[in-house]
Amino acid sequence: MLKILFLGTSGSMPTVARSLPSILIKRDGEGVLFDCGEGTQRQMMRCRAGINLSSVFITHWHADHFLGLPGLIHTMSFQNRNNKLVVYGPRWAGTPNLFALINPQFDVDFIEVSPGDLIELGSFFVEVFAVDHGTNSYGYIFKEHERPGKFNRKKAEELGLKPGPLYKTLQNGESVPIGGQVISPEQVIGPIRPGRKIVYTGDTRPSDHVVRAAENADLLIHEATLATDLREYAKTVGHSTAAEAAEIAQRAGVLALILTHISSRYANATQLLEEARLIFPNTLVAEDLLELEVLYRDRLEHTKTKRNA
Numbered sequence: 001m002l003k004i005l006f007l008g009t010s011g012s013m014p015t016v017a018r019s020l021p022s023i024l025i026k027r028d029g030e031g032v033l034f035d036c037g038e039g040t041q042r043q044m045m046r047c048r049a050g051i052n053l054s055s056v057f058i059t060h061w062h063a064d065h066f067l068g069l070p071g072l073i074h075t076m077s078f079q080n081r082n083n084k085l086v087v088y089g090p091r092w093a094g095t096p097n098l099f100a101l102i103n104p105q106f107d108v109d110f111i112e113v114s115p116g117d118l119i120e121l122g123s124f125f126v127e128v129f130a131v132d133h134g135t136n137s138y139g140y141i142f143k144e145h146e147r148p149g150k151f152n153r154k155k156a157e158e159l160g161l162k163p164g165p166l167y168k169t170l171q172n173g174e175s176v177p178i179g180g181q182v183i184s185p186e187q188v189i190g191p192i193r194p195g196r197k198i199v200y201t202g203d204t205r206p207s208d209h210v211v212r213a214a215e216n217a218d219l220l221i222h223e224a225t226l227a228t229d230l231r232e233y234a235k236t237v238g239h240s241t242a243a244e245a246a247e248i249a250q251r252a253g254v255l256a257l258i259l260t261h262i263s264s265r266y267a268n269a270t271q272l273l274e275e276a277r278l279i280f281p282n283t284l285v286a287e288d289l290l291e292l293e294v295l296y297r298d299r300l301e302h303t304k305t306k307r308n309a
Helices: 040-046 069-078 095-102 153-158 165-171 208-213 228-237 242-252 270-277
Strands: 002-008 022-027 030-034 053-057 085-089 108-112 118-120 124-130 138-144 176-178 181-183 197-200 219-223 256-260 283-285 290-293 304-307
Touching: 002 040, 022 040, 040 069, 069 085, 069 095, 095 108, 124 208, 138 208, 153 165, 165 176, 208 242, 219 242, 228 242, 242 256, 242 270, 242 283, 256 270, 270 283
Parallel strands: 030 053, 053 085, 085 108, 197 219, 219 256, 256 283
Antiparallel strands: 002 022, 002 290, 022 030, 118 124, 124 138, 138 197, 176 181, 290 304
């Protein structure tokens, strides 16, 4: 199962309803955190996600995107964590002091990343791409490796194959002899199926880099700090409007768009949602503790959402 939990969805400063930026992706029980604003560990407790993370990816070193790290790591130490935690992020002169201040009781490695880097994490990987939010600000692609094609049992039976070990042989890519003929995997196994792809921009102006990174993604999580009437101001502060995020989603051909990093000026984000949906209808505005399951396209061509209690 692949789930996304939106732990914090505000931009720059928290509100009563929204915490600072943080997104947790859980795949088959393994947790990967993207950004860690203040209060992230409490949000994880509220949605019963646990804090057993393997990796943390920081998009940039603005305070609202990383100040939750010290508290989170301290709590991990308090709970006698033994496993190493790896934090990935852009170059920043302050990282040695940050981790020295935390003084964790387990290994915490910081790995500096740059656009184009690809971090292998077992059955999936994370790729780094550039965004437009000043120097050393990055977005991340979460992508599963390709899956084997679907085994066509009906076709196999028509060719004289009965269920058994030969099915496994074909699924392993080997041909099998049966009844005087040789059956190749291509006869009973469909084409390779893509893994799921989730793209998180962090903070950014509309960017061709994001379009390329998000091409054909199952889900694009794009910042939408402001509404269209503040478009010029958005340019000044290096952020995007909801409509601009929708234009990026449309250009990239993504399946769905989630808007986050909502300015504290919007107690109600309906305006942002409406402006985006005029351009890209399959849009949602994330709320804190929104949980979203991303399904394989060949199983169901949409996503299911639910709100945690």
